[in-house]
Amino acid sequence: MKAVVIGCGRVGSSVAKALHAEGWEVTAVDENEDALMRLGPNWPGGFVLGHGMDTSVLERSGVDGADAAIVATDGDNTNVVIGQVLQKRYDIGTVVVRVLDPARAKFYAERGLNTVCPTQIAISLVLETVQAHAPAPTEAS
Amino acid sequence: MYVVVAGGGKVGSNSTRSLVEMGHEVTMIEQRPDRFALLEEEFGPVVMRGDATEISVLERAGIARPPELLLAVTGDDEDNLVIAQIGKEGYGVPKAIARVNDPRNQTHFKLLGIKQTVCATTSILGLVEHELPEHGLVRLLQLQEEGLEIVEVQIVPSSPVAGLRAGGVRLPEGSRLISVFRHGRTELVDDKTVIRPGDQVLAIVQNDAALDLRKALLGAK
Numbered sequence: 001m002k003a004v005v006i007g008c009g010r011v012g013s014s015v016a017k018a019l020h021a022e023g024w025e026v027t028a029v030d031e032n033e034d035a036l037m038r039l040g041p042n043w044p045g046g047f048v049l050g051h052g053m054d055t056s057v058l059e060r061s062g063v064d065g066a067d068a069a070i071v072a073t074d075g076d077n078t079n080v081v082i083g084q085v086l087q088k089r090y091d092i093g094t095v096v097v098r099v100l101d102p103a104r105a106k107f108y109a110e111r112g113l114n115t116v117c118p119t120q121i122a123i124s125l126v127l128e129t130v131q132a133h134a135p136a137p138t139e140a141s
Numbered sequence: 142m143y144v145v146v147a148g149g150g151k152v153g154s155n156s157t158r159s160l161v162e163m164g165h166e167v168t169m170i171e172q173r174p175d176r177f178a179l180l181e182e183e184f185g186p187v188v189m190r191g192d193a194t195e196i197s198v199l200e201r202a203g204i205a206r207p208p209e210l211l212l213a214v215t216g217d218d219e220d221n222l223v224i225a226q227i228g229k230e231g232y233g234v235p236k237a238i239a240r241v242n243d244p245r246n247q248t249h250f251k252l253l254g255i256k257q258t259v260c261a262t263t264s265i266l267g268l269v270e271h272e273l274p275e276h277g278l279v280r281l282l283q284l285q286e287e288g289l290e291i292v293e294v295q296i297v298p299s300s301p302v303a304g305l306r307a308g309g310v311r312l313p314e315g316s317r318l319i320s321v322f323r324h325g326r327t328e329l330v331d332d333k334t335v336i337r338p339g340d341q342v343l344a345i346v347q348n349d350a351a352l353d354l355r356k357a358l359l360g361a362k
Contacts, residue, residue, distance in 0.1 A: 053219070053246060077194050077219040084253050103196040104223070107231060 002066045004029065006052040006082060007073030011098055011118075013038035015070050020045050024068075027061045052082040055089075064090045072098040080108050080115075087113065143208040145234075146170070147193035147224045148215030149180045152240060156212055161187065168202045194223045196231070207234045214240040218249075225255045256286050278355040281343075288348050291319075294358045298338040301360045308332025315347030316354045 001024045005016040008030035016039060020026045027046030028039060036047050050057030052073060063069055069092050071079045076099050083097035096114045099105035105117035144160050146153050149171030157169045161184075169184065170193040171177045180188045191198035193215065204211070204227070211228040213221040221239040228234035241247050241260040250258050267280055282291040296303055302310045307318055307330050318330040322341040328334060336342065336358075346354050 053249065055248075075219065077217070077223040081219045081222050081249060081253070085249055088252050101195065104194070104227075107196060107227060111230065 001025065001068070002062065003027075003068040003070065004058075004061045004063050004066050005070045005072070006030075006058075006061070007071060007079070007098075008035035008038060008047075009072065009074060010038070012070065012072040015072070016045065019068075029057060029061045053078065053085075055085075058082075058086070058090070063092060065092075066090075067093040069095045070098075071096070076101050076104055080104065080113065083108075083113050083115075142166070142210060143203065143206060144168075144210045144212065145199070145202050145204060145208045145228070146212045146214065147199075147221075148213070148240075149176055149188060150214070150216055152214040153212065154180060154184075156214065157184065157187065168208075170198060170202055194220050194227075196227060199224070199227060199232075204228055204232045204234065207232045209235060211237040212240075213237060216242055218242050218246045222250055222253060222255060225250075226253065229254070251285070258285070277359045278351060280351065290346050290351055292344055292346060292351050292354065294342045294344065294355060296336055296338055296340040296342060297359065299360065300336075300338065300358060302336050302358050303338045305336055306332060307334040307336060310336070311357065313350050313353035313357055315350040316357075317345050319343040319345055 003019050003024045003026050005012045005026060006029045008016065008028045012028065016026045016028045027048060029048045029050065029052055031051045033049055036043065048057055048061040052058060052071065063086060069086050071083045073079055079097045079099060083095050086092055086095045094114065096116060099108065099115045099117050100119050102117050102120040105115040105120060109115045142165055144165055144167045146157050146167060146169040149169050153169055157167050160167045167187055169188045170191055171180055171188055172192050177188065177190045189202060193199060211225065211234045213224040215221055218241060225237040225239040229237050237255065238257045238259060239250060239255050241250060241258045244260050244262045247258065247260060277295060279293040280290055281293055320327050320329050320343045321334060321336065323337065323339060342358065344354055
């Protein structure tokens with residue numbers, strides 16, 4: 001199984017390492033060389049230096065025919081644009097896009113993009129935790 | 142008409158000024174605080190502060206009315222694409238024009254359904270070509286949606302069509318000659334028009350036929 005991870009920050013690098021540990025063939029893409037350090041010493045997967053908006057960078061990373069592509073750069077708009085380009089232009093099993101803004105995540109999810117919104121997940125979890133620990137409502141007397 | 146302008150840089154602010162002078166109702170959105178303060182002095186309530194890629198900001202600007210025209214002219218291509226997509230797909234804005242800062246991103250706009258774009262670099266290159274007629278072919282106007290292009294070809298003495306009647310010239314498929322310009326006068330082309338060295342020929346071509354047309358009129362290089 002082949003995966004390409006575009007944007008190798010905290011989320012991207014962790015996903016890349018986890019998929020590699022599960023036996024995937026992983027290539028990471030980042031415009032900053034320092035990102036390679038996040039993948040740990042002796043990263044055995046691929047690494048392409050460049051911007052995900054650049055189709056030659058995408059093609060060198062092997063997106064065409066990949067089983068999965070994960071887009072997690074630090075820009076929401078960059079992610080939704082790259083995600084749509086990947087979906088429309090290449091043959092990829094699953095494209096997952098990280099979007100921090102809940103409204104934009106919903107907008108693009110409704111249009112067929114696989115978005116993951118960490119902000120929305122945090123909001124839901126915080127609310128659940130608060131509600132679970134709240135004292136049981138007293139009966140109205 | 143009502144126009145929303147996303148981005149208050151040179152392109153956005155000058156477009157807004159002209160649109161307001163023409164009597165249109167405009168809302169311009171600018172994110173940077175210092176730039177916003179400057180714009181507010183000139184434009185007053187026409188300019189509002191915010192990130193135009195945020196749906197709530199676009200809604201405050203009246204995207205749901207919707208405006209007849211949306212200009213996505215920030216300095217960031219991804220932002221412009223997202224703004225144009227939200228306007229067109231989310232709110233039914235009939236016409237969105239997006240600025241392309243890096244011409245290499247042009248294909249992304251087309252692929253994602255934003256067909257009306259302006260790119261300063263491409264326009265300047267077009268002007269450069271106009272100043273360098275030895276290239277032989279100048280792309281004057283591109284109608285992206287229609288897949289048509291108006292081009293100008295300067296006929297040279299070595300051209301294979303020099304001295305021929307237009308009716309006898311074999312043109313590549315998807316191309317038509319419109320007019321010839323010589324000695325300061327324009328003549329519309331019909332079959333009897335003789336093409337002469339020094340003529341500036343205007344033609345309309347479909348899709349990618351421009352280079353084939355150059356070959357037909359100027360010969361293979």
